[in-house]
Amino acid sequence: MPSTASEPGEVAPGRHSEPKRAATYRFSFSWEGPYGHAVRLVERHARRGVVLDLGCGYAAVGEVLRDAGWQYVGGDRDVDAVADIVSRGLEGHVVDLAMGEGLAGSLADLIAGRRVAAVMMLDIIEHLPDPPAVLRELAELSRSLADAQGAPILVTSIPNVAHFDLGAKLVAGRWDVTPSGLLDRTHLQMFTEQRVGAELGRFGWGECGRDDVIMEHSDQWFPVDHPFLVEGGLVHDHFRSLRSAADPNMTVNQFVRAYRLVELPPVSDGQSPLPARDVHPADLEVTGVPFLSVLTRTEARRPSMLTEALTCLAAQSFEDFEVIVLVGGGVPGAVEASVAVVRTFEEGFAARVRVEEVHSDSRAASLNAGLSLARARYVAFLDEDDLVTADWAARFAEGAARAPGKLVRSVSFARHVRHRAREEEALGARPVTLTKPLGEFAERFDALSALAADATPISSFAVPRSLITELHFGFDEELASCAEWDFLLRAASVVGVEDTGHVTSIRLRWEDEHAAATPVPPEVPAGEYLRMFAGLDARPLLLPPGSATGIACLAGNDGLVSARAAHQAELDRALDELRGALAVTQETLRVELDRLHAETAQAEELANQVARLEHRALEAEWARDELLASEFWRLTAPLRALVTFLRRDRRRAGP
């Protein structure tokens, strides 16, 4: 029922009837309320003819439509309400929307061949036990009433349970059912814009006009001192900032929309061609798409650079990713050149690479174009002049598995490169020469330091695509060189950061134009800084736990600084002691290991000696066997027999 006319706790008379409820609300017409908005939609989108107002209650819009030239026909289950309508000179019928199948036929009988301009259902659907059954019947009715001038439109008003007031309180655990309003206790269905679109779309109702009722404060704006409802309160403002990014409906009280029937794809089995209306969590799981979309920008001015970036990607140990090469810059033939580069790779990898032309004049705009093309669960960025290790994508996947939905950050290195000298160029050397590594990017993300300097180049982090799909995150195209930094700070402030701690990317810095010591290249105009921070300042900024101490120290809280220093010194001392103990243990183990090695060597030597002796014994045995088998041994046999005999004889004789 309309929530515009009632205060919480007030039982207002209603305009329609509905099963299981005795009283019918009686609302008066207002151009500011949903009735006025609905009539305006009829005026804008409907032809002349009958306006069939279903669940009309006491027909608040009856006279207005009649006076404006439409034939008003009200339908309601409440006999008293219908009698009231008729008594006012309007046409009224008893109609039970819950009858389900057969409703279309009943309504057609009631229309009796007249031309129907529109069917209205104002604040009715949320009271129905089975809205799809009614919507299907209405679609059937509308199709049956279509003529050469078209078919009747459908005009609905539906309360928005995703109004900001409701959502903010729900975070705090409040769900205030009221006698009327957004959470009218007689509502059987809850609608957000997404559900409205899905339910109507299933049966071919396509939106053709909207005139939503906007209410900064809904009937759910109570208690007014609720911490999350306090205007200017940080939580309130932060929620509003996020919510306004998600969709434009946080102040919509009722979705007042007009729909026309659109063609549905033909189906053979008579079932609805559209998916079931309920959201199944499993349906939302990302399946059939890769884990990662990699966006690679190029202007195709240096094909060898693109080749090397793609080589790094082709060599990844984790292969569940797609690559989108974003060709910008407007260089003639750039797309063809980029496609040619991709085709030089083996088919398995090349099949995972898409080349897309982006018509944008800034890096940020190219990236935004890329974000809209990405399909995977996470998005990472690899410019053509950056290089990555084989575990680059794998580390992102590991981080996302540990902390699903967080921004995943690895460590990046910078390397200085220089342009090739002219004489070297003539001899065909590569355009750049690497000179030295610079470990200038921080190992861990620090939210406070990140405000002072960008230590997370774009090739070293991956963001969940839900930031784009749910909150419409993107790069600020007003910013030039700060756009990526700004994007990182905003994303980190919403979803937090999961560090992988691994070095996985290498950024090139040109020696002849670098100014690596400064956080942002000096050519960035001061205005860019101001613009970026103005954007950050426009809303509350969430910082991770531990930031209070960090900020207090930065802000000059000397007491805390010295207390921390003392605590740090204490920890350092304890650490030193531990290190000392560790060193002693290590040394002991080393000595023990040496002893064991020595013993092992000794044992090996002894074993060798034994083996040698055994071998000698064996050799002696072989020699004896050879001797036994020899001719000499055979010839001297009688002699040995004589000697043996004499010895025996001597033993018998005694010493």
Place this chain on the structure above:
Amino acid sequence: MATALRVQTVRYGGDDRRLLRMLRSVTAAARQFGDGAAGSALTVAIGDCGGPEGPGAVLGGAALTEAREILTRAGILLDYVAFGRNLGHGAAQNVLAERAAGSPDPGADCDVLVLANPDTYLSPNCLAKLVRVLDDDSVGIAEARQIPLEHPRTFDLATGDTPWASGCLMAIQAAVFEARGGFEPAFFLYGDDVDLSWRVRLAGLRVVHVPEAAVFHDKELMVTGFPAPSLEEEYQTVLARLLLGHRAERPDFVEQWLGWAGLQGSELHRRAAGEFVRRQAEGVLPATYREALGLSKDAVASVTFFHEGEYAEHRF
């Protein structure tokens, strides 16, 4: 000019999927190599140093089948040899090269050997660029540029001349490899590339770094920006240093590293030093360059280079 190429790699355990990726990269690189010289032929040889089981087991049946399929689809022959034991990198490469040279199959003949690590991924134009450089008869070895972490060794920006070539990915004239006797097997895993490069240069040929030929080398980086050495690398690099110092007759260098290993080295470093001393005592060290090649001390000194444990000046 049509060139017959033989890409040789030696595996000992490791990630089979990585090896398969490497083979796929060879198929793409072969296309460009083939485009550049009509009638060019390519063979891939895998020398398997794995044993029957354990982390260094031989290539599994499924992986071997897949390897064969990948190459067959690209019209590339596979010569797979399971040695049944770990011969070491150089010795295994030598056996693979000998198989090509000694094969009665005329298709096994090759002009150029490409010696590649199994943890690499060749950029598509890599082979074509390397082979083109070898068209110059003065060049004995052409070396690819490693990405994402470039080797810090110096090279001449104009000519590409470099003191030695990494075994990560090098192309060498097959005749040169044979004439030089291939790798010295005394180097088990590291240093054999430096040794071969020096012998090629001592024979009057050039060793050339080819920046345009990029090869991805899978290395995990430490926070210092340099790769983390494996335990095997810890042992083998010290042994390789000592062997190179011995072959070049640089007792100062040998003493320096024996001393370092004893005083500052890890247990593995000390064991490597011990192994060198043992070989020395038993008289089984490889011949010096002077003895082996019949060169003067000055000639050897003009090519060999030792500074802070490295064999060339580094750019960084």
